[in-house]
Amino acid sequence: MTGDRLAIEVSHLTKRYGDITAVRDLSFTVEPGAVTGFLGPNGAGKTTTMRMVTGLVSPTGGTATIGGQPYGRLTHPSRTVGAVFGGNAFHPGHTARDHLRVYAALGGHPDGRVAEVLDLLGLAEAADRRTRGFSTGMRQRLNLATALLGDPRVLLLDEPGNGLDPEGMAFLRTLLRRLADDGRTVLVSSHVLSEIQQLVDDVVVIRRGELVTAGPLSRLAGPPAVLVTSPDAEALAATLTVGPGPVPRVETVGAGRLRVHGWDAPGVADHAAAHRLRVHELVTEHTGLEQLFLRLTTDEVTTR
Structure with a gap:
């Protein structure tokens, strides 16, 4: 010892x-x-x-x-x-x-x-x-x-x-x-x-x-995502997934709501403003231990 x-x-x-x-x-x-x-x-x-x-x-x-x-x-x-x-x-x-x-x-x-x-x-x-x-x-x-x-x-x-x-x-x-x-x-x-x-x-x-x-x-939880609430969510998702530059991964998580992976909240806000799209809320979303645990220990994890 x-x-x-x-x-x-x-x-x-x-x-x-x-x-x-x-x-x-x-x-x-x-x-x-x-x-x-x-x-x-x-x-x-x-x-x-x-x-x-x-x-x-x-x-x-x-x-x-x-x-x-x-x-x-x-x-x-x-x-x-x-x-x-x-x-x-x-x-x-x-x-x-x-x-x-x-x-x-x-x-x-x-x-x-x-x-x-x-x-x-x-x-x-x-x-x-x-x-x-x-x-x-x-x-x-x-x-x-x-x-x-x-x-x-x-x-x-x-x-x-x-x-x-x-x-x-x-x-x-x-x-x-x-x-x-x-x-x-x-x-x-x-x-x-x-x-x-x-x-x-x-x-x-x-x-x-x-x-x-x-x-x-x-490290295991990974970088945070950005949860976006916007009446222009569909248009925002379309512009986010077109270059140039790094393209984030975008999930639709409900009516008027997106989860953006790979960008931070200021980046999403600046992008929306540049495209004259409305944003009502931006929340930085860290992966919780419960989410990580379920992802690692269940046979199938269903995501939207």
């Missing part, structure tokens, strides 16, 4: 359960200093992959390493990797403080770290409450507090936003961004794409256990 910046490297990872292949020849890298979204439909193999990275599931083939080492060879695993895989392992009679003290002792972490993570996760006021009375959102915070006991440089979080209210989601986004900005490696799976879009720098998308694409979200 080199320094404190530890990448997750998955290479040709495969997992079979009898005749079912849950993960097939999967390769990708999660870089430190960024939040990476791990996305795919239900049953795509996300949780299985994350469990193989943390040694909870043995791969049929391939490797998964953290800072160049398999999880099983890490000298102090809980000081290197923190993981949340949904559910919980809370004794209903234990308080949050009790729970964290047990896991701190198991990981060899100082007892003082318990108070630190309780405060970090906003659980200090609930520290002495029995976990049986915790809401789903509080349980999620306690799961994350447990994962952070060892102050790890790598985090793997499977659906960490489940059960969080808007305030909780905003808190989670801020926390994970701060951890990534500190040079940590953060891999997050989630079905709440609107929230993930506000958080992630990179994405890894899988489908049926295979890699679909991986890379910076800004």
Whole structure:
């Protein structure tokens, strides 16, 4: 391992359960200093992959390493990797403080770290409450507090936003961004794409256990389009698709509305003015994560 910046490297990872292949020849890298979204439909193999990275599931083939080492060879695993895989392992009679003290002792972490993570996760006021009375959102915070006991440089979080209210989601986004900005490696799976879009720098998308694409979200989404509303939409479309110069791709998306790819809004406005055509509205339209996800993971995408 080199320094404190530890990448997750998955290479040709495969997992079979009898005749079912849950993960097939999967390769990708999660870089430190960024939040990476791990996305795919239900049953795509996300949780299985994350469990193989943390040694909870043995791969049929391939490797998964953290800072160049398999999880099983890490000298102090809980000081290197923190993981949340949904559910919980809370004794209903234990308080949050009790729970964290047990896991701190198991990981060899100082007892003082318990108070630190309780405060970090906003659980200090609930520290002495029995976990049986915790809401789903509080349980999620306690799961994350447990994962952070060892102050790890790598985090793997499977659906960490489940059960969080808007305030909780905003808190989670801020926390994970701060951890990534500190040079940590953060891999997050989630079905709440609107929230993930506000958080992630990179994405890894899988489908049926295979890699679909991986890379910076800004690159995968592509350049924005321009949505135009005009009573002269038909004439505008005709003039846009005639040279000279670069010819944009133009879609008709409804009565009096066009989507223009390849030009920016000022370019469309100047062109319309030069041809004395009316424009009532111009909107720069960025590809949302949900649109990108559906485009990459469905068999057929119908466009107008």
